[in-house]
Amino acid sequence: MSRRWGLCVLAVLLVLTGCADRDRPAIADGRLAATPGGLDFLRVAIFDGREAEVVLRNVGRSRIIVDEAWVEGPAGAWQVDFTHEGPHSLIPGGECTVRVRFTPQGEGELPATLVVRSDSKKEPLIRVRLQGMGVDAWARVTPRRLDFGRIEADSSKTLTFTVNNPTDMPVEVTPKLVGADRDEFSSDPVTLGPGEQREVPITFSPGRVGRKQVALAVTPCKGCSDVAVQVAAESLEQAVVAEPPLLDFGSIPVDKDSFRPVRLHNLSTEPMTITELKLEGRDASFSHGAPGLPLVLAGGETRTWELRYSPGHMGPAEDMAFFHVVSKRHPTTDVALRGFGGAAELCVSPMAHDFGRQPIGSKTPVVVNVKNCGAANGGPLTIHGLEFHSSDGHPDADVQFNVAPLTLPHRLLPGEEVNFKVFYEPMRVGAAAGRLVMTTDVYTGNTTELDFTGLGEPHLPCQLAVTPATVDFGTVEPGYGAVLGVKVANVGTDLCAVKNIRLSDDGGGVFSMPGGALDGVIIWPGDYFSYMVAFRAPASGGDFTGAVQFEPADPVTPVVSVPLMAHSQNACLVASPRFVDYGVSRPDCAPAPREVNYLNACRDPVTVSNVFIGPGTTDGEFELHDAPATPFTLDPNDGFTVTVGYLAQVYGLNMSPLFVDSSDLPVPLLVPLIGESSKQMDKTDTFIQQDGSKVDVLFVVDNTASMVEEQPRIVAAMPAFADAALARGVDLHVAVTTTGIDPVSNACPGGAQGGEAGRFVPVDGTRPRIMTNRTPDLASVLQQNVNVGQCATVEQGFEAVRRALSPPLVNNADDPRTAPRNDGNLGFLRDEAALVVVFMGDEDDHSPDSVDTYVRFLRTRKGENQPQRMTIYAIAPTASGCPTSGGAGTRYAEAASRTGGEVLSVCAADYAPLLRSVATKAFSAQDRFPLSEPPDAGSITVRVNGSLVTSGWTYDGATNSVVFASAPASGAKVEVYYRRACR
Incomplete structure (x- = not known):
């Protein structure tokens, strides 16, 4: 509402008398007169306005014309106009009126002058002084946030906000509602007198359910900018709900009682009144005690009532409980009751x-x-x-x-x-x-x-042959385990009953039977059975003895005991793998020989005096195909390989120990050999699709002198790999080593003189050696680490990886064989993560062992039965070659092909696209699943999560892999059935 002060302005006529005598001739003239002394509008609120009228009178003796009127003063504060349209021609004694409006735009005194122009010859301009003061008068609004909470639809709630006029002038306050739900709120404007404070109500009356989009804009004075007041409100379909809405008593014996609680929950923020509880009465088996009603549920409060079910009949029973609520929308909250009359069994x-x-x-x-x-x-x-x-x-x-x-x-x-x-x-x-x-x-x-x-x-007494007579585990390093076996053969002419096959002495807990104790076995003449015995070496090491026993049906020898013995200490020789499992084979198709690699992980030479296969369940089933002549001396970091074949001629489970005598051990080092011969020709390879969420990536960079052109490209491409890896959000471990084994010169950085021998760069620890997706500026650190220099002479990438992922490097923070501190690789390799190895060089690998040896070693890092969890990639020479490359990288190509990876040409000018491709493939679900054995053509069937899949996959004979056109989903179980073919 506008505030105007009425101002009555009396136009005082100034009668001027001429200085000349009346009788003296004179020229007649008109003359204007206006209010003398000026106009004072006093105090006016900023942006408000006040008006007054000024009367202009012709006090001369002839007609005059008033041409115009204006105000000289602060811009915007003053306005003047005639009250009537012109022309304003005044006869003597005639008058006209102008209206002056004062609208202050700021605080303080705002003086001005009213100027009127006429055609009077003697005094064409007259001036009237104007005076007024702008006052900052507006209401203060509190609070700035109103929360109506949650109320049930079709109800209402009123809150207030406070407006306070601290000035001595009246102000007009206008609330306005904005937003999509403003129609569910209401509020009216108010006028505050000087110094007045008032509570202004705003009412929320929802008709729709949900959170409200609304705000309050309060104009604290006429012409003032709006003051924002946040408004929070939500309407509910039902304020009081039952938890649970269905009370199921289940099955209760007839005439037995069961009591179950039902809760009423006031979801709103307002109190709700519960007046009574009534049952519908469909089944008299349901009842309740005194409900204690009426009562008020506070906002958010939960109350519990106990209902009783005592079945008076067999079979189902149903009823309804009604809680009466003071609510326009939902006058009752209903609870369904259900039960079944019957007895337990x-x-x-x-x-x-x-x-x-x-x-x-x-x-x-x-x-x-x-x-x-x-x-x-x-x-x-x-x-x-x-x-x-x-x-x-x-x-x-x-x-x-x-x-x-x-x-x-x-x-x-x-x-x-x-x-x-x-x-x-x-x-x-x-x-x-x-x-x-x-x-x-x-x-x-x-x-x-x-x-x-x-x-x-009745049957004849048992005649048994037990092999071996003693199960000797030789030396097993502390913290590791091994499994060997006992074979019990019936060499008599009648069946033999054997029972209670168990440990009689577990050696203080170090020996166990992986399959558990056996109750009883009946062995037919010429038949046998085998069972496993395990040894777990404690961290303290030592010598241990134990025994397994069984009870044959033989009155002369009612109990047969097989001694167990084992020794544990740290060994210089590190075997890889630590056990060899040939899987299931058949006599007409024996598996390929397997290799065991040994590395001297000590600082001193070791003398190897013998390599042999010890007594096992069936002697002769395992045989040495290739082993170095003994004795020989093995220098630090040197290794040797032993090849062992499994004949698979004897059906059943066969286990034997592979022993190596060395000068640092009192008893030989053990590698268990395990194989099973079966008449079954079919085989199933089972894979679990990886999700790529955890990946360990090892870059192996050529640091020979010929890498002048390629190393800058490798460095420049690292941000592309880092960006691709981080974009996929994987839990990443990444490290770098070189193809160098022996120290050469300080021309290569990092403290190892180019002979990292599997240690991650930089060996001196001047930068992070194991990087993760949380490493600050990963791309930059990775660029520095792959800049390995050019000083080595021989590329031994495969051997470097084997050492990097073998003890003592892989499980120690410090390599005990070398002088630099904290140069071990502990913490890089994770059991649950996939492993990706990326070789980068301009020549092929020159490591001492076969590609098959190294591929098998890497597969054992992730499990022999999960080959898809380890992938090899290479940026290396291809068949096409280029002037800066040294021949085709056939060994790298073979390793990549066998693991589902690929070789990318080292001759490319930019490696960034290649490394992005590596990151995309390495951190994605696998579409290629290598089989453990060659299959007969046409015998392959594939199941995914138990369902037969007849299309969308092919068999790739070159890599002995099943290849999916579209990779199975993460976590999918892929089973490949096939008839094994002999190689």
């Missing part, structure tokens, strides 16, 4: 079992399942006792059945079950019968009987 299977004809001295098990299969709310079932009684006329002490120990009492909740074994161990010829009495607290009766029968048959 004890389920046992089998209730009876016939073990049939079994040899005297055998031990045959059957698994008994006991389950609480009663109602979900029927309560627990407890087994209190298991006791065998004879049913064949013999005393209970002579019963030939027994039960495996079960900790009693054993409690089963509804749906839970327990399995235990019942054994028949015939001790006499003829029929046997027994009953197992189970004592429980089931309401139908506290005892349940299970019946067992069997027939004992």
